[in-house]
Amino acid sequence: MIKKVTVKTIQNYKDNGEKFSVLTAYDYSTAKYIDEAGVDIVLIGDSLAMVALGYETTHSIDVDEMEIFTKAVARGVERAMVVTDMPFLSYHTDIKSAVENCGNMIRYGATAVKIEGYSSYILSVIERLVESGIPVMGHLGFTPQFLNTLGGYRIQGKTQEATDEILSQAKKLEKAGVFSIVLEMVPEDSAKYITENLKVPTIACGAGKYCDAQVLVSDDVFGKYSDFKPKFARKYGDMKSLILDCAKRFNDDVKNGNFPSKEEVF
Numbered sequence: 001m002i003k004k005v006t007v008k009t010i011q012n013y014k015d016n017g018e019k020f021s022v023l024t025a026y027d028y029s030t031a032k033y034i035d036e037a038g039v040d041i042v043l044i045g046d047s048l049a050m051v052a053l054g055y056e057t058t059h060s061i062d063v064d065e066m067e068i069f070t071k072a073v074a075r076g077v078e079r080a081m082v083v084t085d086m087p088f089l090s091y092h093t094d095i096k097s098a099v100e101n102c103g104n105m106i107r108y109g110a111t112a113v114k115i116e117g118y119s120s121y122i123l124s125v126i127e128r129l130v131e132s133g134i135p136v137m138g139h140l141g142f143t144p145q146f147l148n149t150l151g152g153y154r155i156q157g158k159t160q161e162a163t164d165e166i167l168s169q170a171k172k173l174e175k176a177g178v179f180s181i182v183l184e185m186v187p188e189d190s191a192k193y194i195t196e197n198l199k200v201p202t203i204a205c206g207a208g209k210y211c212d213a214q215v216l217v218s219d220d221v222f223g224k225y226s227d228f229k230p231k232f233a234r235k236y237g238d239m240k241s242l243i244l245d246c247a248k249r250f251n252d253d254v255k256n257g258n259f260p261s262k263e264e265v266f
């Protein structure tokens with residue numbers, strides 16, 4: 001019987017000083033292999049709008065589409081915690097629709113949801129979700145859904161004052177009931193200070209090695225997405241070359257009459 005990763009497992013990691021890992025996945029097979037590799041949380045990130053659907057920003061994906069990807073990923077995962085990143089405007093208009101949209105992700109196989117921001121409205125959404133039995137991962141620092149109000153892809157928390165501000169936002173999220181917080185594009189020393197002053201684990205997305213966990217977009221890790229590579233991402237493979245090579249060889253074989261062989265026909 002596989003022991004599933006739960007919010008308790010995640011908190012125990014922090015309390016015992018053990019690091020944990022988070023990778024994004026958007027389809028059944030990738031989710032299955034990431035889970036098999038022992039990654040602790042599989043995140044259906046809204047980054048999928050860019051890396052899997054080819055949009056320019058994460059704003060272009062809606063809640064109906066996220067439901068499809070959540071179902072696919074959840075079917076592939078046995079051990080990891082499955083977290084759905086709630087897309088732009090799926091929790092912003094009112095608490096009732098926020099609970100319905102997030103609750104549907106749990107119905108479709110997620111264990112938790114991730115939401116960006118820290119406003120008093122967002123805090124009340126988090127409280128209501130947690131009251132409804134929906135665990136919430138917070139997201140502070142650079143928050144891609146606020147790209148246009150932040151004025152671009154900018155590092156957040158560069159001064160002590162800005163770091164204190166993120167820590168104060170994080171403490172409010174913690175009080176509202178989040179089980180973890182993603183810190184995106186925050187300098188390493190600032191993220192260390194924030195991490196040391198929180199009870200819940202922090203998950204670095206370009207926030208250095210002192211956070212309790214690390215998250216990356218799997219298409220960056222596998223070398224599949226090639227439009228750009230964030231400075232903080234590490235490429236462990238070259239799926240782009242692998243796909244190009246396989247597709248070229250198939251194309252050649254078909255055109256040269258080398259596919260199918262006699263073993264590949266009925």
Ligand code: KIV
Pocket residue numbers: 024043044045046047048085182205215216217
């Ligand atoms: O959308 C995403 O993939 C994310 C993570 C990288 C944190 O939000």
